[in-house]
Amino acid sequence: MKNQDSTLIEVKKRIAWPFTLPERKKIDTTKDFYPKRWKNYFDETIPLWVKKTYPPRGRNNTKEFTSNDFKFYLSGIIELSEHFTTDRAFSLHEKRKGYFSHKKFRASYILYLLQVHAASFFSLFELHKSYFEEKIKTKKTITILDYGCGPGTASIAFLFFLKKHYAKQKISLEFNWVDSDPKIMKDGKELIDFLKSENHSISIKTWIPEKPMNTMTTNDLIFLGNVLNESRKLNQKITKKIASEVRKNPKLLILAVEPAAKDSAQNLALFRDYLIQEQNLFILAPCLHQEACPLSNGKDWCHFSLPTFIPSALLNGIKKSLEIQNRFQRFSYFIAGSPQKNSSKKIDEWRVLSDPLSSSQNKKNKTHSLLCAPETTKRVTLSQKQKFFRGDIIICSNKSTR
Numbered sequence: 370m371k372n373q374d375s376t377l378i379e380v381k382k383r384i385a386w387p388f389t390l391p392e393r394k395k396i397d398t399t400k401d402f403y404p405k406r407w408k409n410y411f412d413e414t415i416p417l418w419v420k421k422t423y424p425p426r427g428r429n430n431t432k433e434f435t436s437n438d439f440k441f442y443l444s445g446i447i448e449l450s451e452h453f454t455t456d457r458a459f460s461l462h463e464k465r466k467g468y469f470s471h472k473k474f475r476a477s478y479i480l481y482l483l484q485v486h487a488a489s490f491f492s493l494f495e496l497h498k499s500y501f502e503e504k505i506k507t508k509k510t511i512t513i514l515d516y517g518c519g520p521g522t523a524s525i526a527f528l529f530f531l532k533k534h535y536a537k538q539k540i541s542l543e544f545n546w547v548d549s550d551p552k553i554m555k556d557g558k559e560l561i562d563f564l565k566s567e568n569h570s571i572s573i574k575t576w577i578p579e580k581p582m583n584t585m586t587t588n589d590l591i592f593l594g595n596v597l598n599e600s601r602k603l604n605q606k607i608t609k610k611i612a613s614e615v616r617k618n619p620k621l622l623i624l625a626v627e628p629a630a631k632d633s634a635q636n637l638a639l640f641r642d643y644l645i646q647e648q649n650l651f652i653l654a655p656c657l658h659q660e661a662c663p664l665s666n667g668k669d670w671c672h673f674s675l676p677t678f679i680p681s682a683l684l685n686g687i688k689k690s691l692e693i694q695n696r697f698q699r700f701s702y703f704i705a706g707s708p709q710k711n712s713s714k715k716i717d718e719w720r721v722l723s724d725p726l727s728s729s730q731n732k733k734n735k736t737h738s739l740l741c742a743p744e745t746t747k748r749v750t751l752s753q754k755q756k757f758f759r760g761d762i763i764i765c766s767n768k769s770t771r
């Protein structure tokens with residue numbers, strides 16, 4: 370991969386990424402973004418369920434979740450969070466393996482990362498609503514494979530998305546959950562029970578990877594959430610499993626999300642390339658092209674961010690204790706599906722892959738940005754007046770960037 374420099378960039382138009390801070394009013398995550406039930410579910414239902422299922426010794430009062438309970442669970446949350454941040458290095462991967470076999474970590478995940486990851490999924494359903502709406506409007510029964518589901522995080526986020534937009538529509542949902550840990554799936558099934566609604570019928574079948582799903586089952590949607598980063602390299606068993614699902618239903622839609630860390634984002638990029646090259650799938654978002662990802666190796670990686678005004682006192686309390694000040698939720702993702710008509714790359718559209726980066730001394734008053742070119746990335750120098758943010762699309766004069 371080579372980077373090219375160009376100072377000649379001539380931008381005709383900027384299409385702002387809806388979650389860029391200055392533009393955040395486009396999708397206002399402060400008000401009515403998350404459905405009303407969200408806060409109650411994550412701040413009351415879940416903590417009380419955790420307290421009942423994984424009780425602190427000597428405390429039987431399951432009517433309230435007290436500050437002492439918070440302190441009790443916090444130590445496990447801190448430990449888990451350390452595993453997921455500092456221990457991302459592959460040498461420590463083995464240590465992380467099987468964390469869901471410990472009660473402490475199941476409880477911690479459900480209190481903390483379940484909501485963080487559900488918020489990312491929920492936001493992506495909102496941002497790319499039209500792709501999901503097409504399935505919701507055309508199918509009476511939607512079949513969903515949630516692979517590496519954990520406690521059913523992506524499925525829970527999808528139910529909130531349906532609650533927000535399609536509460537009155539009769540929808541039948543058949544979830545197929547696959548995870549190497551049956552205990553966390555059992556927990557997830559109980560948590561889903563609290564989200565049942567009159568118009569949405571829900572069935573969940575659970576599978577471990579060694580016990581393949583019924584070959585007759587076809588899935589309309591596949592969610593893959595934060596599972597590829599559990600393997601050192603791109604997990605061939607997972608890619609083969611997804612490939613067999615694509616063969617059964619080439620019209621399915623895949624939403625894959627991974628943490629915004631270099632190794633996981635680059636693994637995700639390799640998975641993306643595999644789906645294009647070997648499975649003839651089309652990347653609907655966020656890529657503006659179908660070439661190999663220029664960031665599947667090298668020092669940069671592709672990720673996006675959004676301001677996280679998640680309405681949860683519990684989450685705010687946890688973040689404060691973990692000294693996480695960053696309001697931004699960061700992730701790498703793509704949506705893949707069948708090829709769309711008229712959706713080939715528009716020659717002059719580039720996705721901005723970084724917030725403004727300060728330039729070297731001799732280019733005062735200038736910043737630069739990283740663009741997805743495709744085939745390569747392009748580092749372009751901009752005047753300070755030109756403010757582009759990660760995720761924006763810019764349309765520029767083709768000549769000036771070559």
Ligand SMILES: C[S@@+](CC[C@H](N)C(=O)[O-])C[C@H]1O[C@@H](n2cnc3c(N)ncnc32)[C@H](O)[C@@H]1O
Binds near residue numbers: 469517547549596606
């Ligand atoms: C970080 S959790 C993510 C859970 C959930 N998808 C989310 O986004 O919150 C990763 C999950 O993947 C599961 N997992 C890891 N390797 C797997 C594999 N090869 N096949 C199926 N599940 C796997 C783990 O047991 C765990 O539940």
